[in-house]
Amino acid sequence: MLLKILLGFLCGLSSSAKARAAENETSSQGPLPLLLVSFDGFRADYLQRFPMPNLKLLYSEGVLVEQLTNVFITKTFPNHYSLVTGLYAESHGILASRMYDLDSHKLFKAGKDTDPLWWNQTQPLWITALDSGYKTAAMMWPGSDVTIRNRTATHFSPYSSSVTFQERLGNVTNWMIGNGTEKGVMFAALYWEEPDRSGHIFGPDNTTAMGNVLKEVDDNIGLLISELKRTGLWGRVNIIVTSDHGMAQCSPDRLIKLDDCLSSDDYMLVDTSPVAAIVPHKNPEAAFDKLKKCHTHMTAYLKQSIPDRLHYRNNQHILPIILVADEGWTIVQQGDKLPRLGDHGYDNSLPSMHPFLAAAGPSFRKGYRTTGLQSVDIYPLMCRLLSVPPGPNNGTLAQARCLLAGESCMDAPMVVGLVVGVLLLLTAITLLFRLLKSRRPSGSRPFQRLQLDDDDDDEALLE
Numbered sequence: 001m002l003l004k005i006l007l008g009f010l011c012g013l014s015s016s017a018k019a020r021a022a023e024n025e026t027s028s029q030g031p032l033p034l035l036l037v038s039f040d041g042f043r044a045d046y047l048q049r050f051p052m053p054n055l056k057l058l059y060s061e062g063v064l065v066e067q068l069t070n071v072f073i074t075k076t077f078p079n080h081y082s083l084v085t086g087l088y089a090e091s092h093g094i095l096a097s098r099m100y101d102l103d104s105h106k107l108f109k110a111g112k113d114t115d116p117l118w119w120n121q122t123q124p125l126w127i128t129a130l131d132s133g134y135k136t137a138a139m140m141w142p143g144s145d146v147t148i149r150n151r152t153a154t155h156f157s158p159y160s161s162s163v164t165f166q167e168r169l170g171n172v173t174n175w176m177i178g179n180g181t182e183k184g185v186m187f188a189a190l191y192w193e194e195p196d197r198s199g200h201i202f203g204p205d206n207t208t209a210m211g212n213v214l215k216e217v218d219d220n221i222g223l224l225i226s227e228l229k230r231t232g233l234w235g236r237v238n239i240i241v242t243s244d245h246g247m248a249q250c251s252p253d254r255l256i257k258l259d260d261c262l263s264s265d266d267y268m269l270v271d272t273s274p275v276a277a278i279v280p281h282k283n284p285e286a287a288f289d290k291l292k293k294c295h296t297h298m299t300a301y302l303k304q305s306i307p308d309r310l311h312y313r314n315n316q317h318i319l320p321i322i323l324v325a326d327e328g329w330t331i332v333q334q335g336d337k338l339p340r341l342g343d344h345g346y347d348n349s350l351p352s353m354h355p356f357l358a359a360a361g362p363s364f365r366k367g368y369r370t371t372g373l374q375s376v377d378i379y380p381l382m383c384r385l386l387s388v389p390p391g392p393n394n395g396t397l398a399q400a401r402c403l404l405a406g407e408s409c410m411d412a413p414m415v416v417g418l419v420v421g422v423l424l425l426l427t428a429i430t431l432l433f434r435l436l437k438s439r440r441p442s443g444s445r446p447f448q449r450l451q452l453d454d455d456d457d458d459e460a461l462l463e
């Protein structure tokens with residue numbers, strides 16, 4: 001075991017030297033185009049549960065992050081926006097699928113709302129990268145068709161479920177190639193709605209249904225690889241394939257009926273499950289007192305007491321009370337049946353809520369695997385790949401740089417190897433020293449031993 005760690009340490013050192021040489025090679029050509037692809041609702045453990053030959057091919061030639069810790073709430077819009085901004089939801093402002101503005105009484109519905117009120121709190125990478133003189137593209141990614149701070153990506157398409165993956169991909173590769181004198185796109189974000197859609201309908205535990213949809217997703221990754229090869233982009237662009245969140249199994253036996261605790265006349269329900277956002281009509285404290293003891297599988301928070309670790313408090317659009325259901329529980333209003341067999345939105349510390357990340361291309365290490373990373377770290381990583389100055393964000397490159405071929409990196413196994421190696425060396429030196437010292441005065445040994453027997457501090461004397 002120790003030997004293995006030491007070997008790992010030595011390999012780490014030699015590979016970082018190789019990495020520095022590789023950096024030299026690529027830096028002379030400038031940054032390479034980057035394609036970011038999201039398969040919505042791809043729970044991390046689908047990778048172990050289902051065969052995904054094309055995805056395996058992709059990360060065997062690149063890197064795999066087995067679990068990405070995403071942001072609260074673990075919903076589609078907040079998390080897709082965190083990927084392209086590096087910000088927690090409270091800082092980028094896309095807090096939920098449904099939001100409400102207490103001043104203007106405007107309601108936000110994900111996918112239908114391009115009002116700058118919701119979107120102008122920051123800007124995504126496809127806007128920031130324009131300032132580096134790049135062309136960019138946003139293909140059906142949440143926010144693609146929104147004019148953010150008066151700008152959009154160079155090319156974009158609003159979401160339409162009737163456009164196939166192949167068509168979306170064809171448009172994106174066309175934009176990346178450019179034509180003749182026109183330079184191609186340097187950063188493109190591409191969205192696909194599966195396996196999220198099927199996960200909601202059938203539940204993640206339905207192996208037959210999920211097996212079918214994940215085969216389709218893997219076929220799409222196969223299409224991605226062959227399309228990049230056909231167009232000559234493969235090997236000349238960097239590719240990140242990731243997702244926004246996972247999926248939990250729900251059940252009609254795990255319903256939390258809100259109106260058992262509070263009359264629906266007393267509040268407005270803005271967002272429902274698994275994180276309900278509530279605006280009480282009268283006294284918020286009184287409503288809170290009823291809601292906090294409503295159900296053992298639901299936690300109620302007043303806005304100001306939402307825990308720090310959720311990074312979900314400091315924003316004008318977080319409503320006075322939020323209710324968070326335990327994993328697999330569904331909050332309903334009385335009379336409602338179970339709406340979905342699978343759901344997400346739950347606490348982002350739950351492994352079932354975590355997606356994965358795979359990446360390949362000239363700037364990534366080959367055959368590297370790591371267990372975890374924060375999803376807010378992807379943004380500074382992408383900025384590094386594109387040489388774009390990152391906007392203010394909550395990510396760090398400390399761990400993410402381990403994915404890159406051009407970076408020397410101290411990842412966790414390497415640090416452990418270093419510490420153990422130094423400890424082993426010190427122990428060996430101490431033992432050797434003791435051995436030499438105990439041999440030297442061999443003639444007087446019996447006498448010395450008699451003396452030492454009287455002395456409790458013999459260890460100290462030997463040193």
Ligand SMILES: *[C@@H]1O[C@H](CO)[C@@H](O)[C@H](O)[C@H]1NC(C)=O
Pocket residue numbers: 020021024
């Ligand atoms: C990087 O390239 C420069 C010349 O451009 C060369 O002098 C240097 O040795 C190279 N460094 C490595 C680590 O290959």
Ligand SMILES: *[C@@H]1O[C@H](CO)[C@@H](O)[C@H](O)[C@H]1NC(C)=O
Pocket residue numbers: 149150
């Ligand atoms: C957007 O452009 C309009 C005019 O087209 C201008 O009045 C407004 O100030 C601009 N907003 C921002 C945020 O730049």
Ligand SMILES: *[C@@H]1O[C@H](CO)[C@@H](O)[C@H](O)[C@H]1NC(C)=O
Pocket residue numbers: 166167168170171174
């Ligand atoms: C996208 O692809 C479709 C065909 O798949 C094509 O009809 C359409 O013109 C393309 N759009 C752009 C903007 O390239």
Ligand SMILES: *[C@@H]1O[C@H](CO)[C@@H](O)[C@H](O)[C@H]1NC(C)=O
Pocket residue numbers: 202206207208209
């Ligand atoms: C799983 O999904 C299939 C459809 O692919 C459906 O026919 C079957 O009833 C589902 N099984 C369970 C246990 O829900």
Ligand SMILES: *[C@@H]1O[C@H](CO)[C@@H](O)[C@H](O)[C@H]1NC(C)=O
Pocket residue numbers: 087088091311392393394
């Ligand atoms: C996240 O980043 C934003 C922008 O820099 C900053 O305002 C905010 O305080 C950060 N959040 C945390 C928890 O550090």
Ligand SMILES: [Zn+2]
Pocket residue numbers: 041076196197200344
């Ligand atoms: Zn979903």
